[in-house]
Amino acid sequence: MSTTNYLIIGSGVAGLTFALKMANRFPERNITIITKANADESNTKYAQGGIAIVTDKTEDSYQKHIEDTLICGDGLCDEAVVKMVVTEGPKRLKELIEWGAQFDTNAKGTFDLGKEGGHSENRVVHHKDQTGHEIQRAILAQVMQKENITVLDHHFALELITQDNRCVGAYALDEKTNEILTYQSDFTLLATGGIGHLYGHTTNPIIATGDGIAMAYRANAVIKDMEFIQFHPTALNDNSSDSKFLISEAVRGFGARLRTKKGDFFMQNYDSRGDLASRDIVSQSIDLELKKSGDECVYLDCTHLDMIAFKNHFPMIYKHCKDLGIDLEKDWIPVVPAQHYLCGGIVVDRNGKTSVENLFACGECSRTGLHGANRLASNSLLEALVYSDKIYHYLADNPFVASEKTSTVPNWPIQSKTKTSTEYIATTKAKLQLLMRQNAGIVRFDSDLSKAKETLKNMQIEINEIIQNHLVSTELYELNNMIDIGYLIVQQSIERNGNAGGFVKYASKDI
Template identity: 50%
Template sequence: MRKKVDFLVIGSGIAGLSFALKVAPYGKVLVISKTKLAETNTAYAQGGIAAVTYKPDDFKKHMEDTMVAGDHLSNPDAVKMVIENAPQQIKQLVEWGTGFDKTEDGKYDLHKEGGHSEYRILHHLDNTGHEIQRALLEKARQHHNIEFAENFYAVDIITQHHLGEITFRWRTDVKCFGAYVLNEKTGKVDTILSKITMMATGGIGNIYQTTTNPTIATGDGIAMVYRAKGIIENMEFVQFHPTSLYNPKERPSFLITEAMRGYGAILKKGNGQAFMEKYDPRGSLAPRDIVARAIDSEMKNTGEDFVYLDVTHKNAEETKMHFPTIYHKCLELGIDITKDMIPVVPAAHYLCGGIKVDLKGRTSILNMYAAGECSSTGLHGANRLASNSLLEAIVYADVAAEDAARQVRTIRHKTQIPSWNDEGTTHNEEMVLITQTNKEVEQIMSNYVGIVRSNLRLKRALDRLELIYRETETLFDDSIVTRELCQLRNKINVGYLVIRMAMMRKESRGLHYTVDQNKLRTKR
């Protein structure tokens, strides 16, 4: 099948849907989702969305908190733009039907999370992302110019490469003409031609064994743009959320929101002793990279598989009211959080790097934008401040939509695009090749490219991954396309980028922590 649209949106989370809503008045929009539209990274976000709302908070404080959390690697222009646009975008979400919790006097009930100097987290109970996803989907489904396609998997974006031209990474005139998309109902790869393409595919968490991300988070957009010779940056900055519920049988790992620590929960060892104060004066409310490394250190020192989060000293009814999802989830496992400490362990959670974009959300590939977790805007620097991610996604979707609406009038479809060529390929009957290699990738990344790294670990990871890469590319060339095979290929590409950029950074900075650099500092 061949199809023409004005705007192709790959991904149906907050970035993709808000972009779709804002460009819909200017042309036909197709939103594709690799599974169900509601199954997104956005829907799994518990804590909330950060924005300056009431005094004594102000933009300057939010900007400073963001810069400090990002270890001063954040782009000040991006930080300023996102934070100053936050109130306007919150207002837009509310107009679209999002319900944020309020106090009895009608004001927003604001939370405080690690790294924030003020209460500024708007939330809906402890499932804010789910509420935003619900509201955006309902609003988008009402627009006659927006079409949806579920179970459509983007295989590759279309550029001059598919016309026989040679493209390279720093070439400035590479253009996106749309995407090759696997229709899982038919098993065929369709050709979607678009004037503008928005990449909003979410995160990379499933390159690791333990992650809070849904199983769909396999770095697809980043891998596609990388293969198309787009610029990718800051992949070494992988954020591990300090507190996922310890339950080895479950994937994804259930997130225990940082808002619970803002509420007063304390990290403790099995003997009930708090430990965070010896790592940072902010204690359990230190930024995520510090807390994750502290937990990792305590687990290694004690030999235990987890630490505890203790909220038993707080009012039981108030705890259940603020965190109903967490309360009921833990209760299913026999843990009453009002009486029992919660076993927690760090899990891969968020990527601060990704597809490099400018202040209008434009990638290095013409006619292509990126927003949300797959993008690298400069906001997060070396470490994301809690609850800045949903905010970043909607602000960059907004500026991208404004720019794309202007550009779409001047762009014509490229019609001489060949159909997907699967000549000579066959069905891969040995699914074990894919499933086993998937496990190998996750083990390599978890064992060697996790919270604490070293030159030796990174070199070993790279050597192992290069062998797997060659095997998988051969399998891809010989096989009829499936989602499982494409996801494996993308995970390998993304894992390679994380390793290579970690090897290039010769300092411990933010989320990238290397023991070799700390040895050098000690010797000095």
């Protein structure tokens, strides 16, 4: 068994910034980060657009950013949380710059601010179209210099360890040795990102399997708003079943327009903001257009744009399209909506505390109240930075007090040596992903959700039996987590009355 003061599960911006601040403030304390892939592999890395922060107070204001967030959240945001996150943005941006993150500037030397759907002003601070990658690079470089931070890559967290509703650590699988390790910690932070791989068609990396939320659910933490799944309207339609390449919303902010296969512009028929409507509106509009036409995708037209400026602003997108034979000067980009972001998750208060004592959550796996029914573009990195800071300050000011109730943490039970069939895992995962796309997608129906719930119940029973009688593996536990997440999404979709933001449900298919 290993002991540590702070156990962080996940290596995105949420977990890394918390670790760095704690390490700087308390060099005598131990911080352990476990991550199931390489340390630099996270949802943060794939964030193209940037961070929504008010930096130009002549044209913009905190109030405008707050109002845009509230409008996008469709009446379900926690207004106090929105105000807190928006107003703390500039401080968190200053920290990133001090840590070495670089952001694009214009000829005047000020930030080259982008504009995305749902924003009333240009306020998105970015690094080309690879903002997340740049932030991850800068913070990870700082983290690796700290002697009191241990980063364990290829370690997969299996279950949280709880006693009397108090989290005292976690079990993790060393993927290189197949040994199951026990980590006892004073405090545990879940920073595990999203759930996209549950849908298969997603902009998330393959590691996004909802592990943190599923572990918290099994540890009896409160989970809420799982029905609010955000689908990004413009994922590249390349006929692959794996993660989709994202065509950033900032491309539409740059002036690109959506067209049907016939060439018709259509967004103005659905929203006065046209192509710059919030992403829930755009995704639902595309979904309706595809249902009407029977086409498999719509198109994003960039042919009228200044291509020299486009290449400078979106070099990765331009190159990726070119490599696929799409010449943006004359070709339209085929796009479809794909799962992109989860607005719900593990319920936390304004200090990032969950309902389980000594367990905290931050980033996409948490439900803070910022996003409501739909996330405003580029608010997610901002949320992760602000809440990571809140958790840091709370724990710095509230020292750990050992509970008299804490007993010896048991090791993981002796495992069976029987391996799970790779065919079973692959087949069950494909079945699950298809079920979620068809029954819990952009538009949902009561009858489909009821059928999905029964299927998922049976899947839970089956996989629990397999786990008890087979060798633990990352693939098996990821599937277990995805089934639990699927059940939460479906159950909370059934319970939700009234459509809002990214959630659209009908009682009957006769609409």
